[in-house]
Amino acid sequence: MASDGDPPVLAGAQNAWDMLSEEQSQKHITTGSGNINNILGGGIHCKEVTEIGGVPGVGKTQLGIQLAINVQIPVEYGGLGGKAVYIDTEGSFMVERVYQIAEGCISDILEHFPHSHEKSSSGQRKLQPEHFLADIFYFRICSYTEQIAVINYLEKFLGEHKDVRIVIIDSVTFHFRQDFDDLALRTRVLSGLSLKLMKIAKAYNLAVVLLNQVTTKFTEGSFQLTLALGDSWSHSCTNRLILYWNGNERYAYLDKSPSLPVASAPYAVTGKGVRDAVSSNCKRVRVM
Amino acid sequence: MANMPVSEMQLPPHLAHLLAARRLTTAKDVLSLPEVELMAVLDAGLPTARAAVAHVSEAACPPCQTALELLEERVRLGGGGRLATTLCGLDEALGGGIPVGKLTEVVGPSGIGKTQFCLKLATLAALPECYGGLNGRVVYMDTESKFSSRRMIEIGQNSFPQIFRQEALAQKMAGRILVMRPASLADFTKGLEQMKVTLLQHDVKLLIVDSMAALMSLENEKATAGFRHHPLRWALSFLKSIAEFSRIPVVVTNQVRSQSNDDGYHFSFEVDRKDGNNCAERFDSHLVAALGIQWAHAVTVRLVFESHSGHRFIKVAKSPMSPAVAFPFIVESSGIKLLREEGIDVTGPEITSIRCQGQNVLAQ
Numbered sequence: 001m002a003s004d005g006d007p008p009v010l011a012g013a014q015n016a017w018d019m020l021s022e023e024q025s026q027k028h029i030t031t032g033s034g035n036i037n038n039i040l041g042g043g044i045h046c047k048e049v050t051e052i053g054g055v056p057g058v059g060k061t062q063l064g065i066q067l068a069i070n071v072q073i074p075v076e077y078g079g080l081g082g083k084a085v086y087i088d089t090e091g092s093f094m095v096e097r098v099y100q101i102a103e104g105c106i107s108d109i110l111e112h113f114p115h116s117h118e119k120s121s122s123g124q125r126k127l128q129p130e131h132f133l134a135d136i137f138y139f140r141i142c143s144y145t146e147q148i149a150v151i152n153y154l155e156k157f158l159g160e161h162k163d164v165r166i167v168i169i170d171s172v173t174f175h176f177r178q179d180f181d182d183l184a185l186r187t188r189v190l191s192g193l194s195l196k197l198m199k200i201a202k203a204y205n206l207a208v209v210l211l212n213q214v215t216t217k218f219t220e221g222s223f224q225l226t227l228a229l230g231d232s233w234s235h236s237c238t239n240r241l242i243l244y245w246n247g248n249e250r251y252a253y254l255d256k257s258p259s260l261p262v263a264s265a266p267y268a269v270t271g272k273g274v275r276d277a278v279s280s281n282c283k284r285v286r287v288m
Numbered sequence: 289m290a291n292m293p294v295s296e297m298q299l300p301p302h303l304a305h306l307l308a309a310r311r312l313t314t315a316k317d318v319l320s321l322p323e324v325e326l327m328a329v330l331d332a333g334l335p336t337a338r339a340a341v342a343h344v345s346e347a348a349c350p351p352c353q354t355a356l357e358l359l360e361e362r363v364r365l366g367g368g369g370r371l372a373t374t375l376c377g378l379d380e381a382l383g384g385g386i387p388v389g390k391l392t393e394v395v396g397p398s399g400i401g402k403t404q405f406c407l408k409l410a411t412l413a414a415l416p417e418c419y420g421g422l423n424g425r426v427v428y429m430d431t432e433s434k435f436s437s438r439r440m441i442e443i444g445q446n447s448f449p450q451i452f453r454q455e456a457l458a459q460k461m462a463g464r465i466l467v468m469r470p471a472s473l474a475d476f477t478k479g480l481e482q483m484k485v486t487l488l489q490h491d492v493k494l495l496i497v498d499s500m501a502a503l504m505s506l507e508n509e510k511a512t513a514g515f516r517h518h519p520l521r522w523a524l525s526f527l528k529s530i531a532e533f534s535r536i537p538v539v540v541t542n543q544v545r546s547q548s549n550d551d552g553y554h555f556s557f558e559v560d561r562k563d564g565n566n567c568a569e570r571f572d573s574h575l576v577a578a579l580g581i582q583w584a585h586a587v588t589v590r591l592v593f594e595s596h597s598g599h600r601f602i603k604v605a606k607s608p609m610s611p612a613v614a615f616p617f618i619v620e621s622s623g624i625k626l627l628r629e630e631g632i633d634v635t636g637p638e639i640t641s642i643r644c645q646g647q648n649v650l651a652q
Contacts, residue, residue, distance in 0.1 A: 055581070055584075056585045057584075057605065057606040062608070090528075091390060091528060092608060093358075095359045096383060097609050098359075132355075133354065133356040134355070136355035137354060138354065138355055139350055140532075143290040144320075145316040146290060148320075149315065149319055149346075149348040150350070153345045153346050155342075156342070157352070178521045178524075189322060192322050213581075214581060216581065224554060225554060225555045247636060248635045248636025253557060271611075
């Protein structure tokens with residue numbers, strides 16, 4: 001894509017200026033929390049693989065579901081208007097919670113855009129939780145073979161569903177910790193998967209979000225928490241966000257990014273989903 | 289799906305022959321190999337290997353559903369997908385009760401009431417639907433010989449006097465609860481495998497494992513080399529798959545152990561905090577759940593039973609649907625009873641900590 005009409009110097013290469021203009025016109029997927037969006041430079045980036053890890057119960061699945069909903073925010077309200085693929089390896093996808101988060105997202109949209117009734121009626125009709133749920137493609141994966149199969153199959157699937165803008169895998173770790181006897185093989189298979197995911201992210205212009213678990217590692221004389229799957233895997237992602245407890249609050253720490261500095265931001269999990277931390281936060285539950 | 293035979297996949301004939309000739313008979317065989325190795329095994333070029341992988345992947349991939357279809361399915365199956373515990377505050381916090389199709393963990397120090405809770409759940413599941421039960425059988429795997437039928441009938445009689453007064457009904461209800469006493473991990477494994485078949489045939493509606501930690505302590509985990517046949521992980525996947533495919537709730541109890549300095553609970557970037565907090569934390573009698581962090585990741589709902597300030601509490605420590613709340617409770621003749629239906633909000637990581645102060649928790 002040479003901007004001045006000269007033949008390209010290297011076939012398949014892109015010059016940095018063009019890349020920059022492309023990046024600047026990219027939309028980001030909001031996480032629901034303004035603070036986390038800020039440390040991420042606007043939100044989750046398309047065309048990149050982002051890894052999100054944390055201890056059990058800190059909110060990884062909540063954030064995953066929030067992103068699957070937020071990617072669908074219509075373009076006229078500042079979103080991407082895309083669909084989501086949710087690959088569930090642990091069975092933590094609770095559909096009533098997804099409905100709740102969809103409702104929360106819609107209520108926030110209507111709050112920020114109070115004159116939406118003036119817009120086309122079709123736009124209004126889109127703002128129903130059922131529509132948001134209908135645009136999440138869900139795969140339930142029960143073994144690492146199926147996990148490999150679904151990632152391979154994604155290329156064909158995405159060719160048929162061109163409006164998918166995010167692929168979430170929750171969690172990428174579970175099956176790979178279960179029954180891999182040969183660790184060296186595991187590393188090779190994982191690196192094959194991560195290359196494929198990066199390729200998919202770039203080719204189909206979507207965000208890939210991988211949720212990871214934690215494990216303990218003995219370094220510097222003591223046990224510390226670290227993300228699972230080993231050192232070689234930690235090279236596979238472009239961005240890494242770690243969710244942790246800091247006192248009584250939940251924090252997100254940007255651990256790895258090609259262009260942004262490391263930073264922390266507080267967030268909260270409320271009845272409506274992932275939001276900025278406020279002084280009083282409580283989740284309300286509705287029995288359906 | 290992983291063991292789906294290649295022969296059933298309807299691959300193009302030349303690929304099917306090639307894979308069969310090289311003894312790659314299941315999806316797992318084909319997909320476990322990185323591309324380059326597959327090329328070597330098949331003795332074929334890259335396009336052929338890629339085509340094989342693409343076809344096998346498509347066949348082995350589970351079907352896609354939209355979240356809306358999942359919701360409609362859940363509504364169609366009815367019952368809200370929950371087993372109500374009859375502890376109103378807890379049920380409300382959990383969105384109706386113990387979730388069906390997921391793994392729920394009950395963890396706490398010994399003597400606090402975990403088995404009492406399980407006995408109550410077993411009674412509830414055996415009851416007919418008009419009384420809020422699941423009208424089915426219950427499989428109770430009792431690894432520490434704590435199951436007491438007398439206590440269970442006492443709980444039944446005091447909670448539902450109208451049913452249990454009639455002896456024939458009491459016998460029928462009690463008859464629905466099948467108790468297994470595996471003496472070792474091998475017995476447990478065998479029992480579980482047997483169960484996969486019988487669950488559907490015999491209308492089992494609840495599986496309770498009391499306790500998981502006791503089984504694991506029988507095996508010396510560190511002695512088993514590497515990852516081969518790691519028993520806990522196998523049991524974990526199996527329990528989750530039973531829960532999901534038979535669509536029943538699975539409740540597992542867990543023990544606690546004291547916190548050692550080796551419990552890494554900080555990330556490397558939190559190093560500054562670690563030294564400051566350590567002294568304060570060591571004075572509290574904090575405990576941690578046994579079975580490790582991998583287990584903690586895998587359970588969907590975690591209920592922590594703890595005691596402090598002279599009271600016992602049930603805390604909803606991990607649940608995709610619930611706020612972090614704690615309920616004070618006591619154990620009486622009809623089982624567990626909440627002292628407050630409104631939960632106490634618990635902020636921060638305290639919801640996951642387990643406390644057991646020096647008081648004799650058995651003294652009531």
